[in-house]
Every structure is written in structure tokens, then in C-alpha cells.
Amino acid sequence: MTKSEVYFQKYCRRAGLKRSGQRDKVFNMFLKTEQHISAFRLFEKIRKQGEKIGYSTVYRTLRLLVKAGLAQTLTFGGETHFEHKFKHKHHDYFICSKCGKTIEFTSPTIERIQNRLAKKYNFTPQKHTLLIYGLCINCQNKQ
Template sequence: MNQTKRKVKEQFHLFLSNKGLKGTLQRSLILDAFLDLDRSTHIDELYLILRGKHPNIGHATVYRALRLFASAGIAREINLGDGLTRYGVAGGRRHDYLVCNDCGTVTEFENGSIERYQAEVARSMGFTVQSLKIELRGVCNRCMAQAGRHS
């Protein structure tokens, strides 16, 4: 277990005791799987990974755990409008997404200058900005390379 992971787990335990909630085997397993994956994912992916090792883990528990991680500031909800709620590890405040239309991978990045400019445009329309999301869809370099190989 690396340093970052240990720190996150500490943070989570602190959150639990502050709220009078309890640490359980399931939550620990789900948090491990989530952190080990180290990329944004949707719940069924985690669920399948976990079922491989622990067949008795429940669907609803994974949903509940991820929502809990989000409210603890460990995970960030990502909603790309495809009907699935994804979660990413909440380091920093990235809200710019590159979504590959081929493989579905979601890459996150942050670009402060665009956001500042965009927010200013909104203000000029009399709009008070609270949050911002930029979503770029296309083809990632990996899929592009594969497509090249086929032709």
C-alpha cells in the first residue's frame, strides 16, 4: 500500500468517526478496489472486480459506499449523460473530461485559464457561475493508433 492510499484511508476513517459511522470489511474492500483502479469508473466495474474475490458483496452496498466516498471528499461523481454515474478519485478539482467514443475511457484534466474566461462570459450574461464542466468527445490516441493498424 503506497503513501497516498494510506493517507486516503486515514482520511476516510476520520470521516467515519466524525459522523458516527462505522468501518466495515466491505467499505474497506470497496475503497481498496476503487483506489487501486486509479481511474474513473462506474459502479458495475468495481462490483464485478469485487465479486471475483468476495462473492457475498451486494450491489447496493457498492452504490452506497461510493456515495459515501463522495460525501467524504474521497471520490468525485462524474456524470457524462450516458446514464451511468462514474466516480473518480478526488485529487484536486478537475472538471474537464476527454471521453473516447471508441473505448469509453474518461481522462480528466484541468485548464484554469479557459475556466476563468468562460466564467467571465457567463457573468456578462448576468449569470452567477457556481460550477463548470467541460466535456470533449472524440478518439483517444490509443484507439486512433489501433484504427490506423486496421486500415
């Protein structure tokens, strides 16, 4: 049992939820997925493994993960994407306007400035989303 698993099971128990195989499937597949993923793609990924699962269950579990603090959402391209939050460092993204490719990056300096500005505006930050749209190197060249 990884730390995330322990944390999640404890969270569920405290919330008065019952253990369920379906929920575990979603949780495990989410854990295995390093990059951000949409509810639908996660659903497909589980089905492709031959597992039987409904979309609602995937959706509900992801929402639960967010509530539990294990995941967080970011919206782009008209879709909600879920990414790790627990024991994972935060990412910002470059998104290619043409091909949709995403490149993750991190910047401690940006984070630091954000916190400073938040304080200045009497704002307690919880999470943030930084999306930079533009052209990736491929799409620049293809013209």
C-alpha cells in the same frame, strides 16, 4: 494509513457510522483505481479478487465517498462514473463517439476562465464536467 484513509475513517466516525470490512474493501479498491470507474465495474473488480461483496454495498459506499468529498461523479454513456477528488487534480475528458475510449486531460486555462465566468454570473462553482465527444485517432483512420 494514507491521508485519504485517515480522512475517510474520521469522516465516518463523525457521521456516526460503524467500521466495517466491506466498506473498507470498496474504499481500498477505489483508491487503487486511478481512472474513473462505474459502480458496477468496481463491484466486478472486487469480486474478481475473490472477495465476497454485494452490489448495494459498493453502490452505497461510493455514494458515501462522494458525500465525504473523496470522490465525484461524472455521467456519460448512460452510466455514472466515479473519480477521485481528494488530492487529485481534476480531469476533463475526450470521449470517442465510436469506440468509447476516454482520454484524460487538464487545462488550467479553462479552469481559470470558468472561475472568471462563474463570478460574472454570481455563481459559486463546486465542480464541473467537461466532456468532448469526437473521434480518437484509431477510429478516424479505420474510417
